Amino acid sequence: MKTAKQMLKAKQAVKEEMDRQFPQSLSNDLWQKAEIQLDGILKKYSSLTGGVRIHTDHYIFPAAAIYLTLRQATSKENAYAVIENTEIRNSTEAGRKLAKLLKLPGMRSLFVWIWSPMVKKLFGPNSGFKNVFYPKKKGEYRMDVTACPYCRYFTELGCPNLTKIFCADDERCYGNLPGLSFQRTGTLGTGADRCDFYLKKI
Numbered sequence: 001m002k003t004a005k006q007m008l009k010a011k012q013a014v015k016e017e018m019d020r021q022f023p024q025s026l027s028n029d030l031w032q033k034a035e036i037q038l039d040g041i042l043k044k045y046s047s048l049t050g051g052v053r054i055h056t057d058h059y060i061f062p063a064a065a066i067y068l069t070l071r072q073a074t075s076k077e078n079a080y081a082v083i084e085n086t087e088i089r090n091s092t093e094a095g096r097k098l099a100k101l102l103k104l105p106g107m108r109s110l111f112v113w114i115w116s117p118m119v120k121k122l123f124g125p126n127s128g129f130k131n132v133f134y135p136k137k138k139g140e141y142r143m144d145v146t147a148c149p150y151c152r153y154f155t156e157l158g159c160p161n162l163t164k165i166f167c168a169d170d171e172r173c174y175g176n177l178p179g180l181s182f183q184r185t186g187t188l189g190t191g192a193d194r195c196d197f198y199l200k201k202i
Helices: 004-009 012-021 024-044 052-071 076-101 107-122 149-156 160-174
Strands: 130-133 140-147 180-183 195-201
Touching (some): 004 052, 012 024, 012 052, 052 149, 052 160, 076 160, 107 130, 107 140, 160 180
Antiparallel strands (some): 130 140
């Protein structure tokens, strides 16, 4: 397992957002405090294993540690904006790169096809999710998430509001892809009873 320092090293985009909002000396001090906060979270959840750590260690725990640290020095709104602004940039850029890739011949059909094995590996029970998988149809993929580690651990750590930031990443990544339609009616992070995924080749 990576250390808190190593995990935050991979979050330089968040640090850059902090540098835009705070004086450099304050930003640096808060970053050091966030490392201490993250180290405490990692110790609290040291027994976690398997695929759930892909989500907790890369996304959930660093975001929570930074947000909780910032919340002590600024308003909840400003702390939230640091995480949200970073995720908007990251997921929007990921969506642009994916859109470019899907312009290649045959990639749209392949993308829809790989969703089933990819989701079951990265977003299935072994990764802390509960799912409803629907029968396959050609050119389509449909699934619901009824429980997820983002809701669980953000809530346990006292910042459930961060969940909806990561819910929105899906729409920014998949909502404007060429030749594909991504549809969603609600998410757990915004109060719905499920996150529904519907991807269709058009």
